[in-house]
Amino acid sequence: MLYRKISQVIEEHLLSENSKILLVDGARQVGKTYIIRYVGKKLFKNFIEINMIEDSISDRLYENVKSVEDFYLQVSMTDGNKMGQKEETLIFIDEIQAYPHFLTLLKFLAQDNRFTYIASGLLGVILSQTTSIPMGSIKRIHMYPLDFEEFLYANGMNQFVIESMQNKFKNLESLDESVHQKIMDLFKKYLLVGGLPDAVNSYIENKNIQEVRQIQNEIHEYYATDASKYGQENKLKIRCIYDMIPSNMENKKKRMIIKDIENKKGKTSNDYVDEFEYLISSGIALAVQAISNPSFPLIESMGKNLLKLYFNDVGIFTSILYGPNIRAVLDNEKSINLGSVYENVVASELIAHGSRLYYYDNRSKGEVDFLYDDYDSLSAVPTEVQSGKDYTVHSALNNLLKNESYHIQKAYVLSNERQIKVKGKIIYLPIYFIMFF
Template structure:
């Protein structure tokens, strides 16, 4: 069984007195249903799962409920086991099919007999059709494919190794060469296997790359099917955008070029299609910014962006046959740039970081710009030997208007620092995340005021 971070989140979320439901969103095949099912079965006396896509009787019955009391009665009739007050978790899966259940969850939570978890795919779009979001009664949590740490753990990397890596990252100290070499081998494996749970499990069970690729092709076919099913009006454009992601990332600047999609179409006509594919969870959008200065959101240019795949393994699968073996062999003739950057994009995105890039005729281009602990952090990704060539990084660091204290270069070699630039083995990107905020208790003393 794959150990996922979402399992720890579920345990901390569902305390006995919790009066709030949880909605887990994310693309298909990232492991939402499996994680919830395993948690529910191991932590509750009664676990009720209702799949609104596969169970047409349940779907019809729930959609016709007139109020919360009626809905609970219908759930009782549908359930395959008894509902035990205070000891039952009810799981509504594929809620995008009956989005009204998200509104109704407020009344179920208020009733208080049971706890609730919801899940579904393409919810970024589906939630917009909901008339009333139950604020205060529902937490939304996005789930992703396995990130690099989860993949390493699945492959057998121990807690001790992670402790060594984290200490080296914080101290900017070299990692033992044997550990470094093995982790780079595993990173190259991650580039072709990716983080889709079914794909990772296929690799762990068989070590057969051909079977891995076949499983990835199945998932890609499911994504295309989703496009056809959930956006009738724009499905052709969305399908073309999805299929163009590998080719666009292979361009020198990796920016999505509209004319490659349609020579005569303006961005305003296609914007909703780009938003759809991003909010469906199958792509990660990275916008260009005018300057690497806070606040980054106000500096973004919405018509200049890169689109990365939500899973680097799926991206590798979309490239030409045979690339998997060449990656494993560390073939120096391959341009790894797009695949490396995709791995970094999805890793940082899974850490909850908003991603941008910077491109200026005068100063050059930075692969990523993020806000980390309230400071600007530029990141360059280098897959080859010319890792010391980064004029753009030098230019923005020297620009006093930007107040940049440090930058990272993610590359294949060991840790070192040169001035303001820290060179990190690319697998250490797993530690680039905001510091967790500790509880801040602040009480104002009003005793000096007259009563």
């Protein structure tokens, strides 16, 4: 099976004395159900799984369940023989967003404490539909597609290699040429395959890019059409915004152009709040918001009207751009600019590692790709992504660093270059070291 770092988090929570119910949030097809099922069956004698979407389109046994007693009664109808002691019984409530009232019921199940529980679903989608959010009774963790480190494990790398690389990163030491070439080769394959578990498993088993692309295309289409809580008009707008992501990312500014959504003048981002919220909260798009002042904490100068969206999976993006043609990514084709693809990887890695992302765009000073807060130094960290050979050219970043009032302690430039260099406040790193940020 694929190694997922989140499995250890899930296992530690289920074995702890924590009274909160763990809720694993994240987009569909990222592996939530599989990893919970794996850990649950490993740790508990009795594993009860209830899929609320399946129930909502079949027997609807749980549609009107409002009390703990009613819940137990319904569970006992199908799994009464598995309802043992708390320490040996795990009840897994999957796709909880199908019945938003169940989010409130989790509070009372936690208080009752008769069994061990875990839930998964699209929490961001249902928060707006729930009158009582039991934040004191649930612990929310977000799951993403495989990041690059997990992809390396899937491709045969072991813990020793990963830890050696991490030590190199911490000490700002470059990898040997042969190791660099190997990791860069795997990084470029990650650009093609991405981190959706079905696509990764298909690649590992068959090495067939056509099969990988078919899986990615199916998931991409599913993401584009799955907005079940909205009416037809909202769905069309969501689809339009989602379909605009590739073309926007290929533009110089890369941000969403509001007037292009419906080709109507006078529209503002306020006219599409629900649509943007769905794309972001469902986990299928990653948001990077503009800031006017690149100083810590960045949220203080966040601009809500300027937004860049990236795909949650880089494999979906390269599938849209290049189809089954792997040369565009693997062979360094001079006519192909991989800048937006590299940016997508950096966005997905940083967000998966817990950073909230921003970008800086000033008409006179230029644009910096990403900024995130560093809570150790209490300063913002600008990060530029370069896919070409002129990776040392970054006037906008230079302008930021010249302004002492921003109190920036360090900045990163990520590129294909093997050698790590430090020039003033700028640290030049190979792109694959983003896995350790």
